[in-house]
Amino acid sequence: MKFRVNGIARDSIPALDRAVQYGDGLFETVRVRGARPEFLARHLKRLGSGCQRLRFPAIPWASLVQEVTELAGQAPDAVLKIILTRGQGERGYRFDPDQDATRLLTLSPLPEWPADIARHGIRVTICDTRLCVQPVLAGIKHLNRLEQVLARAEWDNPGIHEGLMLDHTDHVIEGTMSNVFLVCEGTLVTPTLTACGVAGIMRSVVLDLARQFDLPTEIRPVTLQQVRNASEIFVCNSLIGIWPVRVIDGLADYPIGPLTPALADALISYRDSDEGNWYPS
Amino acid sequence: MKFRVNGIARDSIPALDRAVQYGDGLFETVRVRGARPEFLARHLKRLGSGCQRLRFPAIPWASLVQEVTELAGQAPDAVLKIILTRGQGERGYRFDPDQDATRLLTLSPLPEWPADIARHGIRVTICDTRLCVQPVLAGIKHLNRLEQVLARAEWDNPGIHEGLMLDHTDHVIEGTMSNVFLVCEGTLVTPTLTACGVAGIMRSVVLDLARQFDLPTEIRPVTLQQVRNASEIFVCNSLIGIWPVRVIDGLADYPIGPLTPALADALISYRDSDEGNWYPS
Numbered sequence: 001m002k003f004r005v006n007g008i009a010r011d012s013i014p015a016l017d018r019a020v021q022y023g024d025g026l027f028e029t030v031r032v033r034g035a036r037p038e039f040l041a042r043h044l045k046r047l048g049s050g051c052q053r054l055r056f057p058a059i060p061w062a063s064l065v066q067e068v069t070e071l072a073g074q075a076p077d078a079v080l081k082i083i084l085t086r087g088q089g090e091r092g093y094r095f096d097p098d099q100d101a102t103r104l105l106t107l108s109p110l111p112e113w114p115a116d117i118a119r120h121g122i123r124v125t126i127c128d129t130r131l132c133v134q135p136v137l138a139g140i141k142h143l144n145r146l147e148q149v150l151a152r153a154e155w156d157n158p159g160i161h162e163g164l165m166l167d168h169t170d171h172v173i174e175g176t177m178s179n180v181f182l183v184c185e186g187t188l189v190t191p192t193l194t195a196c197g198v199a200g201i202m203r204s205v206v207l208d209l210a211r212q213f214d215l216p217t218e219i220r221p222v223t224l225q226q227v228r229n230a231s232e233i234f235v236c237n238s239l240i241g242i243w244p245v246r247v248i249d250g251l252a253d254y255p256i257g258p259l260t261p262a263l264a265d266a267l268i269s270y271r272d273s274d275e276g277n278w279y280p281s
Numbered sequence: 282m283k284f285r286v287n288g289i290a291r292d293s294i295p296a297l298d299r300a301v302q303y304g305d306g307l308f309e310t311v312r313v314r315g316a317r318p319e320f321l322a323r324h325l326k327r328l329g330s331g332c333q334r335l336r337f338p339a340i341p342w343a344s345l346v347q348e349v350t351e352l353a354g355q356a357p358d359a360v361l362k363i364i365l366t367r368g369q370g371e372r373g374y375r376f377d378p379d380q381d382a383t384r385l386l387t388l389s390p391l392p393e394w395p396a397d398i399a400r401h402g403i404r405v406t407i408c409d410t411r412l413c414v415q416p417v418l419a420g421i422k423h424l425n426r427l428e429q430v431l432a433r434a435e436w437d438n439p440g441i442h443e444g445l446m447l448d449h450t451d452h453v454i455e456g457t458m459s460n461v462f463l464v465c466e467g468t469l470v471t472p473t474l475t476a477c478g479v480a481g482i483m484r485s486v487v488l489d490l491a492r493q494f495d496l497p498t499e500i501r502p503v504t505l506q507q508v509r510n511a512s513e514i515f516v517c518n519s520l521i522g523i524w525p526v527r528v529i530d531g532l533a534d535y536p537i538g539p540l541t542p543a544l545a546d547a548l549i550s551y552r553d554s555d556e557g558n559w560y561p562s
Contacts (some may be wrong), residue, residue, distance in 0.1 A: 003296055012293040013301060015284055015385055020294060020364070022426035023304025054427070055434055079372060083301070086430075091360060091389055093426065093433035093457055104296055108372055132413035133449060136431055144425035145303035145374065146335070149367075150417055152374035153336055168414060176374055 019085035023143040026050040050140035121246030122161035131196040179203035182230035300366035304424040331421035402527030403442035412477040460484035463511035483517040
């Protein structure tokens with residue numbers, strides 16, 4: 001693994017950093033492909049929106065892009081995690097609005113998943129841990145992740161690859177590490193994320209691809225009943241791309257396709273195209 | 282300031298620590314008085330309950346107590362913050378149940394507050410930022426504190442000393458850094474914390490003192506209307522002790538006493554007594 005803290009090779013951060021003390025920060029998980037950070041422009045846009053929501057100070061974006069590009073250049077295929085923290089603070093929740101943010105980058109190997117999972121689909125469980133309703137934090141990828149940690153601890157079976165998370169009104173929101181899409185009578189549906197959940201980069205890519213296909217899309221509240229009745233389901237994130245869901249334990253089995261593999265193929269073409277591959281230079 | 286990481290003087294922690302990555306940890310803010318950690322037994326009990334809730338591994342409590350006692354011994358009056366993190370992890374929300382927790386201690390000077398605040402009372406605002414309903418995290422003092430960070434950022438006026446936080450059903454839960462008590466027709470009332478909030482150490486002390494006084498106490502949901510109609514209000518935490526509330530902006534003014542000063546006096550006697558001062562040795 002390789003690390004950068006504000007551009008310097010370091011694998012530790014100050015104990016007083018507000019990420020340690022309060023989870024006061026944001027992150028992005030970027031797929032490095034061909035030694036370049038994939039969909040970097042989209043990641044930076046979401047990071048910027050998170051910075052606004054959390055009232056972060058101005059970020060030196062040019063330095064961040066330079067550091068990300070340099071680090072990504074050190075591995076053909078890898079995971080590059082960007083963490084922005086509110087920096088070092090005095091004791092107490094109050095923050096100094098002029099305190100510079102800290103940029104923490106880590107480059108690590110790609111996780112190993114079974115080779116045929118993207119084609120043959122996965123088994124999913126429904127988590128007991130609910131996502132709380134918190135509009136001021138919904139959508140952004142902040143560092144307060146105990147709900148996901150507890151949800152992921154609910155299963156240990158390596159044959160289960162993701163857990164669906166619901167809110168307390170029994171609406172389906174997302175996976176522990178992914179967003180979820182379903183096909184309902186020819187429409188591609190993904191849950192609304194205005195009350196909870198993370199608006200994933202791959203989710204935004206999939207929505208754009210569907211629109212290119214003239215596939216009707218809807219972002220709306222999704223019930224378990226609607227998930228049960230869907231004709232196809234898949235989950236997605238920046239690392240896994242698109243994974244078809246073959247079975248949701250205790251709820252339903254699904255066929256694979258036709259839309260899910262078509263979108264997965266379209267994703268491969270798109271990410272290799274100039275547009276998908278564009279990143280700030 | 283002084284630091285200990287697993288007993289060693291160090292002021293940084295690994296970038297891969299799960300406190301940095303996910304806020305995956307717990308904390309306690311301990312008042313050091315006379316070079317001893319005040320109410321340490323109560324703090325450790327809550328920490329232990331948090332460890333169970335978050336499914337932490339076994340904690341070497343004897344080492345922790347020794348480190349806390351040693352560090353507290355270095356200052357007559359100070360703040361000793363204990364952070365327990367789930368230690369260093371691999372990438373992803375999943376944790377290794379056998380991974381040792383990390384103990385991070387910091388000793389810092391007491392915050393400076395106006396001298397007469399404990400007698401003359403404070404001005405309080407009502408925060409717009411709501412606490413989300415999350416029973417699996419309610420009551421414990423975990424490191425996911427963005428709600429408090431955002432709530433504390435709502436005011437900058439140094440004449441306002443605390444902000445009241447409500448849940449999304451308009452029930453009053455706590456202050457950004459304190460618990461809240463009100464006197465309603467002779468009964469001491471404090472909000473239920475089963476859906477959100479932190480069950481403070483000073484809150485538990487105040488409840489015990491009230492019972493010693495044969496003062497009726499109730500832990501129940503509290504509406505803003507009930508706060509408006511209360512005859513006395515105070516907030517409390519381990520550092521400030523008890524602060525009477527003189528005014529809540531836009532809601533009501535309150536007299537000071539008679540119960541609040543009586544409880545504050547009782548607190549002083551109690552903390553100096555053998556029972557209050559007891560800590561594991």
